[in-house]
Amino acid sequence: MDISYNVNGDDFTRAGEASSKFKKALKQVGFDAEIIRRVTIAMYEAEINMVIHAHGGVIDCKITPEKIELWFRDKGPGIENIDLAMKEGYSTAPDNVRSLGFGAGMGLPNIKKYTDEMKIETELGVGTTVYIAVNV
Amino acid sequence: MTLKEVCEILEANVVCGQDNLDIEVKMACGSDMMSDVLAFVKNQSLLLTGLQNPQVVRTADMMDMHCIVFVRGKEPTEDIIELACDRDIVLMQTPLRMFTACGRLYDAGLKG
Numbered sequence: 290m291d292i293s294y295n296v297n298g299d300d301f302t303r304a305g306e307a308s309s310k311f312k313k314a315l316k317q318v319g320f321d322a323e324i325i326r327r328v329t330i331a332m333y334e335a336e337i338n339m340v341i342h343a344h345g346g347v348i349d350c351k352i353t354p355e356k357i358e359l360w361f362r363d364k365g366p367g368i369e370n371i372d373l374a375m376k377e378g379y380s381t382a383p384d385n386v387r388s389l390g391f392g393a394g395m396g397l398p399n400i401k402k403y404t405d406e407m408k409i410e411t412e413l414g415v416g417t418t419v420y421i422a423v424n425v
Numbered sequence: 426m427t428l429k430e431v432c433e434i435l436e437a438n439v440v441c442g443q444d445n446l447d448i449e450v451k452m453a454c455g456s457d458m459m460s461d462v463l464a465f466v467k468n469q470s471l472l473l474t475g476l477q478n479p480q481v482v483r484t485a486d487m488m489d490m491h492c493i494v495f496v497r498g499k500e501p502t503e504d505i506i507e508l509a510c511d512r513d514i515v516l517m518q519t520p521l522r523m524f525t526a527c528g529r530l531y532d533a534g535l536k537g
Binding site: 301302303304305308309312322326329330333334337377389390391392393394395396398399402 | 457458459460461463464474476478479480481483484486487488489504512
């Protein structure tokens with residue numbers, strides 16, 4: 290099963306809509322609650338990142354009998370230093386994002402924590418693709 | 426502890442989800458940083474926060490939480506209430522500050 294979502298980058302209040310919809314879809318398929326939670330937390334963090342850093346993008350989701358895979362593709366500024374970005378507490382988010390409850394530097398480490406596989410491809414000035422997979 | 430007891434202990438108003446007050450909660454967390462809630466919370470079903478935006482409800486939804494308590498008398502906006510109703514999440518509002526609200530619940534046996 291394949292599903293795609295467009296993430297609007299201009300409206301922070303709507304960030305998380307795609308994750309919320311995908312969570313409902315996973316529930317309908319009947320996945321285990323813990324699997325659903327891991328996938329949707331990772332997806333939500335990545336979706337928030339797309340809105341904060343990259344003016345939105347596209348999320349492609351693929352459900353197979355073995356795993357749930359997601360690709361987050363954006364045309365944002367790219368990640369300058371992936372090692373630093375993966376460090377807990379490191380954040381380049383502006384102060385206004387912190388006042389909204391995000392930007393604590395936990396996004397990427399959190400995505401890694403909840404998934405079985407995570408890959409980041411990024412090019413400065415071109416964009417970033419984050420791939421994640423959770424085994425079912 | 427039921428959500429009804431939480432409501433009494435915190436002298437709270439129920440903003441939405443009046444029909445779900447018999448839900449049992451065992452653990453809670455208090456934070457204004459949703460990033461931290463997503464990173465450190467496990468099996469907590471009650472969120473106390475002073476933050477006011479729809480991401481609070483979305484965060485609670487992703488974590489399978491049953492109830493959000495807004496501390497310091499903050500009034501949730503219509504979009505927040507609508508989203509919480511749609512997700513079957515109980516919303517409460519207490520005049521207590523974060524520290525006091527958490528302290529009272531902890532004292533009454535709720536774990537962190």
